[in-house]
Amino acid sequence: MSCASVWYTNVTPNLLFCFENGICLHLTRLTKQLPRLMATATSKKAAQNGADQPSIAQIPINRIVTLDEFILRSEKDFSYATGELTGLLRDIGVAAKIINREVNKAGLVNIIGEANGAENQSGDTQQKLDVYANERLIECLQNSGECCAIASEENDDIIHVPPVNSKQSHYVVMFDPLDGSSNIDVNMSVGTIFAIYRRKSDPSGPASLTDFLQSGMKQVAAGYVLYGTSTMLVYTTGRGVNGFTLDPSIGEFCLSHRNMVIPEDSQTYSVNQGYYSKFDLEMRRYIDNCSDQNFGLRYIGSMVSDVHRILIQGGIFLYPSTRKYPKGKLRLLYECNPLAMLIEQAGGKAMNTQLKRILDVTPTELHQRCTIAIGSPKMVDDLKAFIERYSALPL
Numbered sequence: 001m002s003c004a005s006v007w008y009t010n011v012t013p014n015l016l017f018c019f020e021n022g023i024c025l026h027l028t029r030l031t032k033q034l035p036r037l038m039a040t041a042t043s044k045k046a047a048q049n050g051a052d053q054p055s056i057a058q059i060p061i062n063r064i065v066t067l068d069e070f071i072l073r074s075e076k077d078f079s080y081a082t083g084e085l086t087g088l089l090r091d092i093g094v095a096a097k098i099i100n101r102e103v104n105k106a107g108l109v110n111i112i113g114e115a116n117g118a119e120n121q122s123g124d125t126q127q128k129l130d131v132y133a134n135e136r137l138i139e140c141l142q143n144s145g146e147c148c149a150i151a152s153e154e155n156d157d158i159i160h161v162p163p164v165n166s167k168q169s170h171y172v173v174m175f176d177p178l179d180g181s182s183n184i185d186v187n188m189s190v191g192t193i194f195a196i197y198r199r200k201s202d203p204s205g206p207a208s209l210t211d212f213l214q215s216g217m218k219q220v221a222a223g224y225v226l227y228g229t230s231t232m233l234v235y236t237t238g239r240g241v242n243g244f245t246l247d248p249s250i251g252e253f254c255l256s257h258r259n260m261v262i263p264e265d266s267q268t269y270s271v272n273q274g275y276y277s278k279f280d281l282e283m284r285r286y287i288d289n290c291s292d293q294n295f296g297l298r299y300i301g302s303m304v305s306d307v308h309r310i311l312i313q314g315g316i317f318l319y320p321s322t323r324k325y326p327k328g329k330l331r332l333l334y335e336c337n338p339l340a341m342l343i344e345q346a347g348g349k350a351m352n353t354q355l356k357r358i359l360d361v362t363p364t365e366l367h368q369r370c371t372i373a374i375g376s377p378k379m380v381d382d383l384k385a386f387i388e389r390y391s392a393l394p395l
């Protein structure tokens with residue numbers, strides 16, 4: 001906090017006053033909004049002071065930069081910055097730390113396994129940690145009121161967020177709270193995927209489904225959290241990709257991967273090859289070719305983990321249509337779009353098996369599924385050539 005800011009909590013019980021340079025800025029009930037108010041004041045101060053501060057690129061590589069500092073310094077890059085997007089990213093960072101804490105002790109407490117036999121709207125079995133992660137994310141976003149509505153893999157319909165302090169929010173958030181959750185019982189890595197959009201509807205009224213059914217190109221921020229051997233948060237706001245590793249000793253995400261760039265080409269592919277006989281001819285030919293060339297096969301079964309490896313080491317991740325999932329299994333809005341934006345920002349490509357760029361697909365349903373091929377640009381282009389060559393042939 002700026003040294004010119006003074007916060008009083010002892011003037012009247014349960015009331016909070018904030019004085020900045022002798023001016024009273026806030027008068028509010030002392031609730032769980034306290035950290036948010038303090039953060040907002042700090043954020044506004046930082047934005048005002050932005051011109052005097054070095055950009056991230058000027059900060060020496062060996063100096064620790066926390067996620068919060070990075071977000072605040074980056075805020076001035078947005079002409080329409082109001083602090084809402086900054087607040088949203090911070091909310092997601094907080095939720096990620098809480099989820100991480102629970103994921104990390106999953107074997108010790110009664111939190112692994114299925115959630116009372118529950119199923120989500122897609123008919124997938126819900127794990128207890130799916131439910132836990134979903135609740136924490138919704139809670140963090142609702143408490144701050146920085147977004148006006150939420151959509152999650154685990155909820156049939158959109159969730160409206162009541163305004164906090166009468167503030168109108170311009171953003172909606174979508175997420176897959178826990179990706180690869182079937183891995184949790186066997187101590188494998190899982191993740192959270194999120195996408196943030198500016199709402200299309202009038203901010204004075206409630207959000208609507210059309211705010212969510214926007215093409216991936218309209219995302220203003222997207223990213224994921226990977227709960228792996230270490231926990232990482234990787235995100236983009238359309239100006240490159242940066243990765244932050246959680247330092248458990250200080251409880252902060254610290255910048256560890258600046259300006260991530262995906263390798264142009266690779267010799268590794270990632271697909272559930274158990275479904276080989278259920279794939280279309282062109283996909284089988286592409287996989288045969290990978291095998292003929294002695295490419296390595298790596299498949300974790302958690303898209304976040306597979307895509308994270310590909311972002312760092314290169315490769316291609318495939319989830320094509322199968323007989324069980326003729327339109328693909330993965331969800332467009334909160335799995336494919338955010339990862340497509342992120343991979344494109346890192347120099348990669350993402351398309352569906354009809355060769356359409358993922359980010360250009362117009363969604364029609366909240367929980368829409370799609371096929372996907374995502375990763376190193378050269379490998380996606382090679383797959384495209386295979387599909388063009390073989391899809392015209394009879395089976």
Ligand code: AHG
Nearest residue numbers: 176178179180181182272301302303
């Ligand atoms: P979720 O746990 O959110 O339902 O997602 C699981 C997804 C994805 O993460 C992964 O790549 C894929 O399902 C694995 O599917 P298969 O088991 O069919 O390969």
Ligand code: MN
Nearest residue numbers: 176178179180
């Ligand atoms: Mn998922």
Ligand code: MN
Nearest residue numbers: 153176178179
């Ligand atoms: Mn999930």
